[in-house]
Amino acid sequence: MTERQTGRLYGVGLGPGDPSLVTVRAAELIGKADVVAYHSARHGRSIARSIAERYLAGGQIEEKLVYPVTVETTDHPGGYRGALDEFYEEAAARLAAHLDAGRDVVVLAEGDPLFYGSYQHMHKRLAHRYPTEVVPGVTSxxxxxxxxxxxxxxxxxxxxxxxxxxxxxxxxxxxxxxxxxxxxxxxxxxxxxxxxxxxxxxxxxxxxxxxxxxxxxxxxxxxxxxxxxxxxxxxxxxxxxxxxxxWTGQPITEPAPDADTEGDVVVVGTGPAGPLWLTPEARGALARATDLVGYTTYLDRVPARPGQVRHGSDNKVEAERAEFALDLARRGRRVAVVSSGDPGVFAMATAVLEAACADPYRSVPVRVLPGMTAAHAAASRAGAPLGHDYATISLSDRLKPWDVIAKRLRAAAEADLVLALYNPGSKSRTTQVGAARDLLLEYRAGDTPVVMARDVGGPTERIRTVRLADLDPTQVDMRTLLLIGSSQTQAVARDNGTEVVWTPRRYPE
Missing domain, CATH: 3.30.950.10 (Tetrapyrrole methylase, C-terminal domain)
Known part of the structure; x- marks a missing residue:
């Protein structure tokens, strides 16, 4: 005895509503199917059937799959989702009976069958059991x-x-x-x-x-x-x-100083590196801007968009950059000032706000959008070294004297705080790391863990943990951030060969 052939299941897309947009393949299948199934609400009218009506051959079996609920409440013990799941199981069983009897079944679907379509619930329940073809349709x-x-x-x-x-x-x-x-x-x-x-x-x-x-x-x-x-x-x-x-043939051009358009400035934190660190809000602000202002290295991380004007500058002209951005906004431009990491942490937000609080920029709207900080990014790569109280200090003595930096390091060390040290060294600043290490060794044990995080999130990322006593200033540059543990910070080798650094949240009595 030969095994009886089952019918074929077809998920047929009808397009967005105009019957003339039904594909030739869809029309052929609708006309020759043994069974035509379609969903409807409890009022019984089916948009899918009305689109397909001109292609029906007559005399075909029609299976109307009526939803028990649409948006109203239900007393089903499984709630709204339970009521629908039960309906889909019952509908699939009805179609399976036709398929088992050797009848071909076309399930009509507005738009495309696998794009937010009701058909897909039948597909999940039946396609692995029966020969199936999905006919795509024009989506809404x-x-x-x-x-x-x-x-x-x-x-x-x-x-x-x-x-x-x-x-x-x-x-x-x-x-x-x-x-x-x-x-x-x-x-x-x-x-x-x-x-x-x-x-x-x-x-x-x-x-x-x-x-x-x-x-x-x-x-x-x-x-x-x-x-x-x-x-x-x-x-x-x-x-x-x-x-x-x-289409307009009118690329964005700079409005005249007396333009009615109100400009604004948003200072955008892009995170430590690359698009994976960018928040949705920051991404939207960058896309909305007519002008991008920032340190050229940071601007290069932002995708170029047609019609957008980019104003790059050196890293040492923050005040001038801030005033330039505010001046553009006074002339009706929507300006995004690009800042690495979080703009409020050793970055551009302070410079912009300082300028915005003085004439002639007091009325220019300014917003600050946060970003992932370099310290938090570095800490996540190492484990959880910032798990307890910590202090953030910049070792750069360009904007404050070393005596102030040393005083703050000493105070944080005496308080046994974990330290996140920004701007530790550069080609022209070579003494700060060694001086900070020696000062901290007066208060911390030589085996205190130090996380050396370079280019976090970038292509040359490198994370190392060394003892405080072994911290080598020659291995530290401007792209390196240092996380120096407290007396409680642990560096622990795990069974998989990795080492994690963490600071417990409890502090001993």
Whole structure:
């Protein structure tokens, strides 16, 4: 006896709503399927069936998969998720019965079957058991872009697809961190999405598309849309900025000093190295800026964006750089001052705020966005040496005399604090590390752990732990940060051959 053939399962994408956008392959399968299945709410109407109706052959078995709940509450013992899971299991069992009987089953899906589609719940339960084909469809994302006539991404831009059902804080972070975005599932989520766009500084860029390619289609600037009028079948779009410059043929140019546009300055902490250390808020501020100002080495870490002007300078002109940034903002520019690490820790925030508190810059809006500090990054690589109280001191004597530095080192040493030492040495400053080591040895044992962290997060990163007595100044340069333990700090070799440094949170009585 030959084994009976099962039917084939097809997940068929119908596109965004216009029946003429159904693919040829999808139309063929809908017309010859034994069973056509589609989801609907309890009112019984199915958008998927209405799109596919012209392709139905007649006489086919129709399986209407009616959701027990959509957005309302339920008394199901498993809650909303439990009710849906039970429904999907039952629906899959109904389709499996047809497949086992040798009937081919087409499951209709608006848009693309595997893009936020109901079909995917059938796919997860049945595709491993039966021959399956998925037919892609035009998504609402592509339809929205086409209706707006706005490219989504160009060149190296990043497109992010975001469900509007995320928490508002998460929405804000995702929007701030991307170049272009499409936010799905609006409806009741619209007020939170609008607030998130506004908080991320992207509301003015956002476009609204409702029922793209369907009857009742509407497009508008999102800021002008009445929240009460927004259905589920709508999306928010942040189109390509690169493409926007090229369509208008009007690259960003510097406004005249009396321009109505209000400029501002945001001091952005980029972390110790590279994009992995950049917060979403900082990433968004860098993308929004018309001008980037900073030490050239730090500016080079920020991707170049068309229309953005970069103003690099030497590392020793902080006051001049701050005034330059504030002056640009007075002329209507949106300025990001780029600072490594955290801008408030031995970095540019102080210089900008000092200038902003004096004439003629008192009215210029200034914000400071935090970043991962070099000390915290270095500590994470070593273990947890900053697990208890610690002090942060710069060994540079360019802006304060060595006597002050020595006094602070001595006070911290007497208090038995872990020390994070910034700016320990350079080609022109070669004595500070040795002097600090000798001073600390008056208060700390020679075997006190010292973490030497160089180029943390960078391509030449090197983390070593040495004894305080063995700290060699010739091995320390400007890219090195030193973490010097307290009397309680431990350096422990673990079974896997690694060594971790940590400072216990308890201090002995």
């Amino acid at each position: 994302v592509s339809a929205a872009a086409a209706r707006l006539g706005a490219p989504l991404v160009e060149a190296e831009e990043v497109l992010t697809i975001i469900p509007g059902t995320l928490p508002e804080e998460e929405l804000t972070a995702r929007i701030a961190a991307t170049d272009s975005a499409v936010i799905m599932k609006l409806g009741r989520t619209f007020p939170a999405v609008r607030r998130a766009l506004e908080r991320a500084g992207r509301l003015e860029d956002a476009q609204y598309v409702e029922r793209a390619t369907m009857a009742g289609e509407r497009t508008a600037p999102l800021a002008e849309v009445d929240p009460e009028s927004v259905p589920y079948f709508s999306v928010a779009v942040l189109p390509s900025k690169v493409a926007q410059l090229s």
